[in-house]
Each structure stands twice: as structure tokens, then as C-alpha cells.
Amino acid sequence: MTVAIVADPPPLEINADNVVIIGQTRVTLDTVVNVFKHWITAEEIVHRYPVLKLADVYATIAFYLNHQQMVESYLAERRTQSASVRKMNETRLDPKGIRDRLLTHKREQKAS
Template sequence: MTLAIVAEPAPLQANEDGVILVGKTRVTLDTVVAVFNQGATAEEIVYRYPSLNLADVYATIAFYLKHQSEVGAYLQQRRQQAQEIRAMNQARFDPQGLRDRLLARKAQQQA
């Protein structure tokens, strides 16, 4: 019997928003890379995120290690998008104004 060596693609797929997910889960590439960079092993990552498959986590880590510059650029883009969305939300829904309104309502109820 001969062992067939076939390269399998990384278990990564982009959803409709362009967010890269691992395997057939909703766990993002961002999450796996962040936890791995904090020192977690593949087994620890699967323990924290039980919907993940151990083989998929190893393949994702291998993909990350082989493509660190591309993944780094993707993660930087995601951070930038998050900052833009946060700024838009803060502009639309001023947290200071909300706090003032809630305190005024509370004062009315106590009076």
C-alpha cells in the first residue's frame, strides 16, 4: 500500500461580510491567531472553542505561520474596519447624551 500525499487547502472561508471563519464554525481567523499568539496550543484553542476541529486548528496555525504577512495585513484591515464602525456608532449614538437622558429619567422616577 502506498501512502498518497495530497495537500489539503486551509479550512478557511470568508463569509458574506468578508470575515474569515475557521472550518464550518463561526470562529474567526482573528480569534484563533490572537489566542495562538497569546501562547495557547491547538488543544487549548479547541478546549476554549469546542465547535472547532483539532485538525482544522492545526491547519489554520500552519497557514498563519506560512502566510504571516498576508494574515497580518488582513488583521490590520479588520482592526481599521472595527475602528471606523466604532467611530460611526459613537457619532450616531452619542454615549454621553444617552447617559444624561438615563440619569434624568432615573431622577424623575425617584422624585
Template sequence: MTLTILADVAPLQANKDGVILVGKTRVTLDTVVAAFNQGATAEEIVYRYPSLKLGDVYGTIAFYLNHQPEVETYLKQRRQQSEEIRAMNQARFDPQGLRDRLLARKAENEM
């Protein structure tokens, strides 16, 4: 009996927004890489995110280790997008202004 060796495709897919997801879950590549970089094992990652399959986590970690510069570039772009969206939302929905309006409304109702 001989063992046939086939190259497995990384268990990653991009959704319609360009976010890379692991396996057939909504867990992002960002999440798995962050947990791995914090020292979590593949088993611990699956424990934290039960929708993941152990083989998919190992495959994702292998992909990350084999393509680290590209993945780091992707993660950096995701962080930049996140910061831009956060700044845009804070500009549109000023939390301090909302707090002041709610406190004023509360004060009016207490009179």
C-alpha cells in the first residue's frame, strides 16, 4: 500500500466584503492568527470557537506560517480599515453628544 500525497487547499475563503473566513464558519483569519500569536494551541482555538474544525485551524496556522508576510499585510490593511470605520462612525455618532442629550432629557423628565 502506498500513501498518496495530495496538496490540501487552505481552508480559507473570502466573503462578499473581502474578509477571510476559516472553513465554513464566520470566524475570521484575524481571530485565529491573533489567538495563535498569543500562544494558543490549535486545540485551544477550537475550544474557544467551537464552530471551527481542528484540521481547519491547523491548516490556517500552516498557511499563516508559510505565507506570513502576505498575511501580515492583509491584517495590517484590516486594522487600517477598522480604524477608518471607527473614526467615521464616531464622527457621525458623537458619543459625547449623545450622552449629553440623554442626560438633558433625563433631567427634563425628572422635573
């Protein structure tokens, strides 16, 4: 009996926002790598994110370990983008005093 060994590609896809996601889920590569870096096992990752398949998590971790420099560059770029978006949002809506503004708005709505 001959056994054919076929390597499956990693279950990574790039969505419309240019974010790498795991398979057909909305769980990002960032999420899996970050929890893995905190010594969370593949089984625990699947427990935390039940939409993921265990084999896909192991394949994602293997991809990360085999392409660590490339993935770290991608993650750094994502952090930069995230900081930029956060700054833009804070410019549009100053987070200082937001609780007071929301409470004031709520009181005004009740008074109407």
C-alpha cells in the first residue's frame, strides 16, 4: 500500500479590508498569534474561539513559526494602522468626558 502525503496550505485568507483571517471565520491571524505568544495551547485557542478548527489553529501556528519574520512585519504594520485609526477616531470624538456627554444626552432624551 502506497501512502500519498499531501501538505495542505495554511487556512489563511485575506479579507476585503486586507486583514488576514483564519479560514472562513472572522478570527484574525493577529488574534491567534497573540494568544499563542502568551503560551495558550491550540486546544485552548479553539475553546476560546469555537468557530476555529483545531487543525486550522495548528496549521496557523506552524505557518507563524515557519514564517515568523514575515508575520511579525505584518503584525507591526497592523499595529501601526490600528494606532492611526485610533488617533483619527479620537480626533473626531474626544474620548475625554464621553461618559458625561452620554449621560447628558440620556437625560435630554428622557426630558423630551
